[in-house]
Amino acid sequence: TLPEFMGKRFGPNTQTILAWYSLVKMLISWLSLGLFAGGFLVRQILGIPMWQSVTVLVSLAGLFAYTGGLKTVAKINIFQMILLIAVSAFLTFLGLSKIGGLSALAQQTPTSYWSLIRPASDPDYPWYAIALGYPVAAIAFFCTDQAMVQSVLGAKNLEQGQLGINFIAWLKILSLPLFILTGIICSVLFPGLKDPSLAYMTMVTNLFPTGLNGLVIVVLIAVLVGTIGSSLNSLSTVFTMDIYLKHIRPKANNQQITQIGRYTVIMGCLTSVFVALAIDQIKGLNLFDVFQSILGFIAPPLAVAFLMAVLWKRTNRAAINTILTLGALLSLGTGICYLWIFPKDVYTFWPHYLMLSFSLFVLLLLIGIGVSLLLPKSAYELAHQHMVEIKMDKPSNRVKIAWTILFVVMLLLYTVLK
Template sequence: MYSILEPIDFIVVAAYLVIIIGLGFWVSFRKKKDTGENLFLAGHSLGWSSIGFTMWGTNVGPSMLIASASIGFTTGMVAGNFSWYAFLFIFLLAVVFAPRYLGARVLTLPEFMGKRFGQSTRSILAWYTIVTVLISWLSLTLFAGGILVSQILDLPLWGSVMVLIAIAAFFTIAGGLEAIAFTNVFQMILLIVVSLALTVVGVMKAGGPVAVYEAVPGEYWNLLRPLDDPHYPWAAILLGYPIMGVWFWCTDQSMVQSVLGAKSLKQGQLGANFTAWLKILDVPLFILPGIVCFILYPELENPDTAYMTMVTRLFPAGMTGLVMAVLIAALVSTIDSALNSLSTVFTMDIYVKKVKPDATQKEIVKMGRIVTVVGSLIAIGCSLAIDSIKGLNLFDVFQSVLSFIAPPMSVVFLFGVFWKKTTTRAANLILTVGTAFSIGTGILYLWVFPSAIYDFWPHFLLLSFYIFVILSVLAFLISYFDKNAEFRSQNVLDFSNLVKPSRTVYVFWLLLIVVMVSLYVFFNGH
């Protein structure tokens, strides 16, 4: 398939990576050290545009791009729900969670939960964060990146994963993490421009917008599908996605961090609104290329190669290399950031906080490096395990894995914010036993009794909803019957004087809601 690659493509890839490493040296020598809020939250100086682009950029990476084209190829628009339905949960972040987070003046969400339920919950959340970073940000990205590199270099997945980890480690040694952070905005803009160009060139080659519309089955343009649809029935989307949506958009540190760094609540709420507007672009930029690929290259055996097929067949030599270089560099950026987060949380929240409070700076740095190496090895194992999941394409693999991570966190944050009587014991049991139950169910669904072979399983999104309901009932019962005063007196948060959203915030959100309802009406008449 990739015999059409020219030597110039590999030269462009190598040159791009060398430039990024060079930037790494330059940035690491000139950048001043910083600590505390300035380091983590930009000194509470972020405006709405920075917040919007940061949240969207964190969400829209190469792995999502490759996976979205894959699901576009096989099922069409229905995967757009994962981008467009998100506006409700970004709205929830803006009007419910953001005022409470900013009012509590916290650096991290485990810190917020510590103020709500006590230090025991904060410690458990640190471990939960490690697990989610390891699975959702590191292993899945490594898996998607491994697929990409294996397509480019014709390597087995394990070899491709090793190549990516080696490049990520080399960047870190060369000071490249700061460099990639420095160039991330540029890379995201380049990715968007490339995807837009790919969509336009593909649509023109397919005969124009009308020809594309008429060339695929009518259901390809439907966002909501019948209950008997084998891929994404409307009930699975309607009930299951909210569990993932609350976790991802309202409680995940990586996604919420830029809102925590807002210069004011209003800027944070407008920034979240801007993110939701940007999410509209996901469908034309990332899913539509997959639909166009289905029209142009219907003989394609593996939908996961849809994006790279479009790139290699529609772009000239050199341009193909540039696309690959940007994809690889952005993947390395995500892997590096995930390794850095993993190392930071374990070292500071567990090692220093619990194991060795008097650790020297040298010991802290050494532990951070050890955790980075161990995290890399675990992530390699996880990514190869993900490769053994049968019967699902790349997008479905992503969403199914995330749907089993989400329920415990969604339950604890929703109960913690909306029900004052929720106790520490309930939160801790949901985060420990509930997480084991949820992830254990996922292991049964994906590996032990895979859904591709055993047809007694409901859709993975419905399964996520059922787990959420079970854990919610447990949280209610434990809290209701918990008579231990110690578990009821942990809350030091006061939500009585929350700042209400301004009229400007409500106007922009109202406009967005009108647009989103219109899109759902338009894309369900086929």
């Protein structure tokens, strides 16, 4: 885990701080946001209150994580991924067929709908906010999140791990034809839809044949339950390995470790219900912006700590601890003010949330550099600096070719859809 790496380099205090912050991050991002999305879906389908929706979902996911493990989570997630891609592809096909094809769709939509890069004057997604803000969340999300990296760390060898990450990048490209294109289709078929968060389920319930739409809904709920279960498993892993075994009971046997892991799953379920209900109270943002803004406020401390620890040898424990404590309070505090205390729909002085995330990232980076330059390394760091030297084999030719092809495809996509 990342806390374990940080602990070897900067000492046990840093490992503990990062482990707790990672727990908060996983609890809010993967677990509570996933639970909120699932509750939103179930509420839309069944018309029941949010608290009932999230309670049912977290109970199913908790049972899944309580009785399974990483291997079970990985296998089920692969199966669910294939189902979700198939369902989304079929939905896109049905929508295009009803409109009359891509050319007919293009004729009925504004030209701006087909551009990935929005002008700086765009109030929702200006290009500079996307270019500066998204990488901050991406670094924290894909490089430090235990729920993301645990499957990569479970690869048989380095090459398989690198190719696995490449495969994930290709899957991200599928969001263009399977989700963004579906949204454009929905704007033509259902122009009176007021809430864009309802677009996907509106398409499912209206385009799929009777009976099949019920199966699709079951698949979507199963995917969400699997995601929440994976998050609970990651939460349990970090608490058990980086806090319980390190500080509470270092000599715990396997039975005790398994038991505390299951208790952590139960506590994660209970806490995530309350956080999901709090997220439901956010006003003035659609479902997509709720997700991105919350991730954007969690990410800066982790992104700065990760980059400084990996890329700059001068980085010291004082800098990392400052970023993960004071920086976390600053970043999370700003997010709480933006989303709940002084919401943007009432207080219009706020800049775009992605620019806020980037500004926090730059501020914490400057603080980290300053502390590293002003304060010397601790005795622990000087005595253990040989333990963090990373020796890695060079990428194989297959890995180089895979990433080169991906780079070219991404460049073409942004060039064509600019």
